[in-house]
Amino acid sequence: MLSRTADNLFWMSRYVERAESIARILHAASRMAAVPIAEGSETNEWQSALAAANCEHIFAETGLEATDENVFEFLAFSEKNPSSIRNCFKMARTNARAVRTALTTDTWEAINSAWLELHRYRTDDVSPSGLNRFIAWVKESSLRVDGSAYRTMLRHDAYWFSRLGVYLERADNTARILDVKYHVLLPATEPVGGGLDFFQWSTILRSVSALTAYHWVYRDSLKPWLIADLLILREEMPRSLASCYANLTMFLDELARDYGRQGESQRHARRLYAQLRNARTDDIFQNGLHEFLTEFIGENNRLGALIADQYLI
Amino acid sequence: MGTQFFDEMHGADEGGCRLPYRVLEQWLADVPDDLIEQRRQEAELLFRRIGITFAVYGESLAEERIIPFDVVPRIITGDEWERLSFGLKQRVRAINAFLADIYGKQEILRAGLMPPELIFANPAFRPEMMGQKIRGDIYVPIAGIDIVRVDSDTFYVLEDNARTPSGVSYMLEDREVMMMLFPELFSRYHVRPVDNYPDELLATLQSIAPESAPSEPTIALMTPGPFNSAYYEHSFLADKLGVELVEGNDLVVQDSLVYMRTTEGLQRVDVIYRRVDDDFLDPLTFRPDSTLGVAGLMSVYEAGNVSLANAVGTGIADDKAIYSYMPEILKFYLGEEPVLKNVPTWRCREPDALAYVLDHLPELVVKEVHGSGGYGMLVGPAADKQMLEEFAAKLKAEPENFIAQPTLALSTCPTWVDEGLAPRHVDLRPFVLSGTDEVRIVPGGLTRVALRDGSLVVNSSQGGGTKDTWVVNV
Structure with missing residues (x-):
């Protein structure tokens, strides 16, 4: 397969995954914004949404205030924000269009119609129900792309490269969402374990479709360390870091087997995966969750660079 | 009408x-x-x-x-x-x-x-x-x-x-x-x-592979990229042919052979069905500002180690x-x-023909010799007086650039x-x-x-x- 084709497939699915994450972040922010907070303990869910989407700096450049309307517009539709949902779908489609031949008709149509339908949702309706409709549609679009790829694509390198994009992006997003909750969301005056805290954690879990899963796994009330355990170490949780790495190593190994040789990306992914499998929540908290997540995000980026070196250029 | x-x-x-x-x-x-x-x-x-x-x-x-x-x-x-x-x-x-x-x-x-x-x-x-x-x-x-x-x-x-x-x-x-x-x-x-067209095309492309190519030659379809107006067709054909759709950047010349960059390293290409114009094929031979082509491609072509479809220079036949x-x-x-x-065609380069064309402009279709896509032509019966006059002036200035045909x-x-x-x-x-x-x-x-x-x-x-x-x- 052409290196450029592999690169396009990889980024195509990264962008779709990113669009979905941004939609989930927006959803979480709008739920949090709906809850009254105590006087004087001002938090800004919309600011934290920007942080979780890794868009704080670029938003600051616009000079706008982080109001619900501004942030929603910026994360959903802005042409200036390279990670806006609009631009994610646009880039996904541009990448898909460049490798039209490596995709099945179903997958191409899923991506193409996401882009075409996007124009129906415009910024003039930022009412909560308008926002919810839009978010639901983004998730559906992403599911359609994912599902059509899963159901129709041949299991060979084209599929594997597209899956690598999904899991690399997802690991990054999960780590960021967790990190933001821990360091940005909770105002200093609010006690850990308080009502607001509970509500925020449950919203985080919802944003990764894991609230029900949490109760199934732990049969316990929401505890920050258990949530971290779920989103970092539990392989059965599909958006956890461990699950992402189980998949990344699996698809990289498929590639290595098929091509008859392995390289740095396989070794790096396996190393990270082993670390996640051997890690314990206690240790992570002891050494600092923020530090752990920051390091993880760096290592995850490094895996992206290694994959690029080995296959994509 | x-x-x-x-x-x-x-x-x-x-x-x-x-x-x-x-x-x-x-x-x-x-x-x-x-x-x-x-x-x-x-x-x-x-x-x-x-x-x-x-x-x-x-x-x-x-x-x-x-x-x-x-x-x-x-x-x-x-x-x-x-x-x-x-x-x-x-x-x-x-x-x-x-x-x-x-x-x-x-x-x-x-x-x-x-x-x-x-x-x-x-x-x-x-x-x-x-x-x-x-x-x-x-x-x-x-x-x-x-x-x-x-x-x-x-x-x-x-x-x-x-x-x-x-x-x-x-x-x-x-x-x-x-x-x-x-x-x-x-x-x-x-x-x-x-619907057998892709099969026939593939057989045609295989038949023109260089003699130095392996018995199952590798064919690639070369496109200027997604922004080309015919990109859909390029990807469609590559798909039906079961060949790689390459851009200039995907190809590289080494030791008098053309290779494509793949996830498994370099792979030799024997036949290129190119949908890139001559001018942009090789910046070393043609337009040096072309980013669509492959540096050195023409040297491989001259050495007979790659076939291009269509050959370079065929434009002289459809002029x-x-x-x-x-x-x-x-x-x-x-x-x-x-x-x-x-x-029936009047070559405006010939004085008699030019005189006839200028006399009968309202009845004729006049085309630029090197134009294509319907740009730069005059449809006499549909043109108003001013357009006719402007075109007549162009004709007189550079008659060899035009031919005329009856409507x-x-x-x-x-x-x-x-x-x-x-x-x-x-x-x-x-x-x-x-x-x-x-x-x-x-x-x-x-x-x-x-x-x-x-x-x-x-x-x-x-x-x-x-x-x-x-x-x-x-």
């Missing part, structure tokens, strides 16, 4: 119906208009969903448009087709022989059949190709010959496309969509299939000035009378437009595949239709649409 044109359904007589169209006419009469309109909309939706779009240069708003598709098929009888395809093969044989001669011994110039400056002063002539060996002398493996019909017996060749003719994806997709939307019509006609010599070219190389006639009475076909069925002018582009083993043509081609009432310009860039073309046995 309608009566002066030959209508392919009704013939010369408006009340009648020609035999091959009778079933269709009956069917159209039986089916309610709503249904046809509904199917037309379905077709448009299908085209948009599949992503069959094209970009129009200079239209920033409509980044991608679909070419309008007309649901009424255009019908050609088996007998008409036999004659057409015989004439097409003959014409393409002559084009290949002409190119081999022009880049070889140049006997046609020695015989004094055409002025040498027509070749040597022509920007489409590539001196780099002099003496270059081309396998089997197949310079033009893929030709698109534009045909127009003027009455029940006469087909003219309007234009030869010997560089990178496009449109074949529409021939294939139009058929797919027609079969999906109107299965009942296909049960009433025996329409000859066209409109050369076109007017095609009857002579055909006789010179094949010793045969052309089966397909040229449209052709292009045939019409019933076409579904806003007001219902109405006659619209059509042309036909069949695709002729020449390999070192045989010449292949699938029965049919791309029918382009001028959707505007009275318009004779069928180019998609000028508001033309397409129709499915049926070759049927009646």
Whole structure:
């Protein structure tokens, strides 16, 4: 397969995954914004949404205030924000269009119609129900792309490269969402374990479709360390870091087997995966969750660079 | 206006119906208009969903448009087709022989059949190709010959496309969509299939692989990239052929061979079906500012280690000035009378012809010799006084840049437009595949239709649409 084709497939699915994450972040922010907070303990869910989407700096450049309307517009539709949902779908489609031949008709149509339908949702309706409709549609679009790829694509390198994009992006997003909750969301005056805290954690879990899963796994009330355990170490949780790495190593190994040789990306992914499998929540908290997540995000980026070196250029 | 044109359904007589169209006419009469309109909309939706779009240069708003598709098929009888395809093969044989001669011994110039400056002063002539060996002398493996019909017996060749003719994806997709939307019509006609085109193309490309290539040569389709107006077609064909769709950046030259960069390292490429113009192929030989090409590609080509389809320099054969010599070219190389006639053409470079053209400008169509896509032409009968005067001035300034032809009475076909069925002018582009083993043509081609009432310009860039073309046995 052409290196450029592999690169396009990889980024195509990264962008779709990113669009979905941004939609989930927006959803979480709008739920949090709906809850009254105590006087004087001002938090800004919309600011934290920007942080979780890794868009704080670029938003600051616009000079706008982080109001619900501004942030929603910026994360959903802005042409200036390279990670806006609009631009994610646009880039996904541009990448898909460049490798039209490596995709099945179903997958191409899923991506193409996401882009075409996007124009129906415009910024003039930022009412909560308008926002919810839009978010639901983004998730559906992403599911359609994912599902059509899963159901129709041949299991060979084209599929594997597209899956690598999904899991690399997802690991990054999960780590960021967790990190933001821990360091940005909770105002200093609010006690850990308080009502607001509970509500925020449950919203985080919802944003990764894991609230029900949490109760199934732990049969316990929401505890920050258990949530971290779920989103970092539990392989059965599909958006956890461990699950992402189980998949990344699996698809990289498929590639290595098929091509008859392995390289740095396989070794790096396996190393990270082993670390996640051997890690314990206690240790992570002891050494600092923020530090752990920051390091993880760096290592995850490094895996992206290694994959690029080995296959994509 | 309608009566002066030959209508392919009704013939010369408006009340009648020609035999091959009778079933269709009956069917159209039986089916309610709503249904046809509904199917037309379905077709448009299908085209948009599949992503069959094209970009129009200079239209920033409509980044991608679909070419309008007309649901009424255009019908050609088996007998008409036999004659057409015989004439097409003959014409393409002559084009290949002409190119081999022009880049070889140049006997046609020695015989004094055409002025040498027509070749040597022509920007489409590539001196780099002099003496270059081309396998089997197949310079033009893929030709698109534009045909127009003027009455029940006469087909003219309007234009030869010997560089990178496009449109074949529409021939294939139009058929797919027609079969999906109107299965009942296909049960009433025996329409000859066209869907073996990709197989025939693949066989053709394999046949021209360099002798140094392995027995199963690696073929790649080279595109300028997603922003090219025909990108959809490039990706569509690569897919059907089962070959890689490469851009210049994907290819690299090493040790006199061309390779593509793959996830498993470099892989040799033997045949490149390139949809990139000569000028952009290799920045070391042609335009140095080209980012679409591959540095060193021409050196590999010269060493005979890669075949290009079509060969470099074929533009000299489809130049409109050369076109007017095609009857002579055909006789010179094949010793045969052309089966397909040229449209009578005045070469404005010749003083007598120029005088005639200037006198009769309102009746003529004047084209730029090197233009394509319907740009830069004058349609006399449709032009106002000022346009005529401006064009006359251009003509006098550079007569050698123009040819003129009578305004052709292009045939019409019933076409579904806003007001219902109405006659619209059509042309036909069949695709002729020449390999070192045989010449292949699938029965049919791309029918382009001028959707505007009275318009004779069928180019998609000028508001033309397409129709499915049926070759049927009646």
